[in-house]
Amino acid sequence: MAKQSAPRELATIAPKLVQVTDDVLFGDVWERPELSPRDRSLVTVSVLAALYRTEQLPYHLGKALENGLSVEELSEAITHLAFYAGWPNAMTAITQLKKIADERPAA
Numbered sequence: 001m002a003k004q005s006a007p008r009e010l011a012t013i014a015p016k017l018v019q020v021t022d023d024v025l026f027g028d029v030w031e032r033p034e035l036s037p038r039d040r041s042l043v044t045v046s047v048l049a050a051l052y053r054t055e056q057l058p059y060h061l062g063k064a065l066e067n068g069l070s071v072e073e074l075s076e077a078i079t080h081l082a083f084y085a086g087w088p089n090a091m092t093a094i095t096q097l098k099k100i101a102d103e104r105p106a107a
């Protein structure tokens with residue numbers, strides 16, 4: 001799995017934010033052994049969907065698929081969240097998941 005990093009173009013306006021994202025979030029937090037990348041992806045997607053963070057969600061849905069979660073597992077998690085985080089949040093997240101799944105090559 002390639003190491004994650006903040007978008008390089010953001011360094012022109014917020015170099016410290018990019019550095020902290022790369023070094024602390026992706027270089028430390030995501031690398032801690034207490035949770036697998038798969039589990040971290042499930043947690044991250046769930047929180048982003050629940051909080052309606054639609055700009056970050058597509059990237060992390062794709063990363064979750066790369067980290068071993070299936071479309072079916074992500075769909076189930078989003079369906080479960082609908083009752084706790086709100087129907088509109090879940091519908092937005094599932095729409096984004098469908099778009100990403102449709103764009104990926106068939107396994």
